[in-house]
Structure formats: C-alpha cells, structure tokens
Amino acid sequence: MLKIALTKGRVEDKLIPLLEKCGIDCTPLINKKRKLIITLADQYQFILVKGEDVCTYLRTGTADLGVVGSDILAEQDALEQVDELLDLGTGRCQFIVASKQGFDWNQPQRKVIGTKYPEVARRYFTQLGEDVEIIKISGSVELAPLTGLADAIVDLTETGTTLRVNHLVVHDWLDVITSRLVANPVALKQKRREIFQLVDQLNQVVEENEYENI
Numbered sequence: 416m417l418k419i420a421l422t423k424g425r426v427e428d429k430l431i432p433l434l435e436k437c438g439i440d441c442t443p444l445i446n447k448k449r450k451l452i453i454t455l456a457d458q459y460q461f462i463l464v465k466g467e468d469v470c471t472y473l474r475t476g477t478a479d480l481g482v483v484g485s486d487i488l489a490e491q492d493a494l495e496q497v498d499e500l501l502d503l504g505t506g507r508c509q510f511i512v513a514s515k516q517g518f519d520w521n522q523p524q525r526k527v528i529g530t531k532y533p534e535v536a537r538r539y540f541t542q543l544g545e546d547v548e549i550i551k552i553s554g555s556v557e558l559a560p561l562t563g564l565a566d567a568i569v570d571l572t573e574t575g576t577t578l579r580v581n582h583l584v585v586h587d588w589l590d591v592i593t594s595r596l597v598a599n600p601v602a603l604k605q606k607r608r609e610i611f612q613l614v615d616q617l618n619q620v621v622e623e624n625e626y627e628n629i
C-alpha cells in the first residue's frame with residue numbers, strides 16, 4: 416500500500432480528474448465527507464492534510480508520497496528533504512508582488528510586506544538588495560495594503576479577480592506555481608516499483624493534458 420499525503424482543497428480537487436484518467440476510481444475520495452484517510456483501488460492510502468504539513472509527513476516516513484503546490488515547496492525550501500517526481504501541471508497560479516495603485520515603489524522608507532509566504536518574500540527582496548519588514552498573514556492577504564497593515568503583498572494570483580475587486584495592481588510577477596508529486600527518498604528506494612507504476616500512469620495523463628491544452 417502506498418501512503419500519499421494529499422493537500423486537501425484545491426490541490427486535491429485538481430488531482431481527482433488525473434487519477435480518474437489513470438483508471439483509479441475516486442468515488443471514495445469524492446464522497447469522503449469528513450473522513451481524512453481514504454483508500455483507493457486497494458492500493459493507495461490518501462492522507463488528507465494541509466499543504467504546509469505534506470513534507471512533515473514525508474520527512475518522518477509517515478507517508479511515501481505527497482501532492483503539494485510548488486508554492487509550499489518554495490516557502491519551505493523543501494527540495495533538500497524530499498524528491499520531486501512529477502510536475503502535475505494542475506493548480507496553476509503565480510506568485511505576485513502587488514500594492515495599491517499609485518504606491519511609490521521608489522520611496523526611501525523601509526517597506527512593509529504582508530504575506531503568507533515570508534521566506535519567498537524575503538528571498539525576493541534580498542535579491543533586490545532591499546531591506547523590508549515582513550509581516551506573516553494567514554489569509555485574506557489582499558487586505559494588508561487596503562487596511563494599512565502593509566504597503567504591499569507577496570501572494571498568489573490565479574484569475575486575478577481578488578486583486579481586481581480589491582483595486583490592487585501587480586508590481587512584479589514571480590514564479591509560476593503548479594502541484595507536484597513528491598517522495599520520501601527512503602520510500603523511493605523501498606517501494607520503487609509501486610511508486611514508478613503510479614508515476615508512469617500519471618505522467619502519461621499529464622502529457623495528454625498538455626497536448627490537449629496546446
């Protein structure tokens with residue numbers, strides 16, 4: 416049995432059609448209600464976790480595989496500890512730096528940045544040689560410049576709706592984010608055959624999806 420730490424929510428929702436295309440019946444996952452451990456095809460045990468916890472499950476050997484956004488991998492600098500096996504191409508969005516329209520980015524004062532991703536923000540401003548104050552926020556990040564909590568934000572955008580309706584403008588576009596299949600390196604050695612059977616199936620579906628999107 417392969418144990419897979421799956422990010423619940425958006426990442427999970429986008430994985431289901433891929434698994435179905437691999438011929439894996441996802442009905443128990445779709446109808447799970449509040450159940451947090453779901454077995455599919457007598458072969459895969461999905462452990463439903465928050466994205467921030469996926470690498471903890473892998474690092475401790477509690478799970479063999481994980482499905483997580485590359486935003487979380489970037490924030491946790493996690494590729495030192497887990498092996499990335501496949502870019503699933505799903506859950507596509509992008510890191511942005513945004514502020515209120517008219518914000519003066521050349522102002523001399525130390526800027527305050529609100530974000531769910533303090534490490535990503537720190538790396539970005541360090542690269543620019545700019546010393547900023549970073550305030551960690553758990554959600555509704557767009558509120559920070561609107562309420563005066565921060566001058567600008569580092570966050571994700573997908574459709575652009577949240578930025579638009581809150582009258583924020585993009586100052587810079589950073590990495591594109593997609594969901595990734597990652598592995599615990601020990602499991603990769605011990606369960607190589609089972610893991611690569613799933614990787615090969617998913618890879619074929621991902622390639623078909625890419626071909627359809629051309």
Ligand SMILES: Nc1ncnc2c1ncn2[C@@H]1O[C@H](COP(=O)(O)OP(=O)(O)OP(=O)(O)O)[C@@H](O)[C@H]1O
Nearest residue numbers: 423424425426466484485486506507508571572573
């Ligand atoms: N528009 C988007 N906004 C945020 N994350 C997105 C978006 N599109 C795809 N994603 C991916 O989905 C993941 C977040 O999923 P989701 O929003 O369901 O969980 P969450 O942010 O932890 O939300 P909550 O805290 O409300 O449960 C991100 O890590 C990212 O990889």
Ligand SMILES: O=P(O)(O)OC[C@H]1O[C@H](OP(=O)(O)OP(=O)(O)O)[C@H](O)[C@@H]1O
Nearest residue numbers: 554555556570571572573574575576577
């Ligand atoms: O460009 P859009 O399609 O509007 O998507 C972007 C929004 O979605 C995410 O928030 P989420 O819905 O996860 O809520 P949160 O504020 O609780 O993190 C993200 O932090 C943005 O606020």
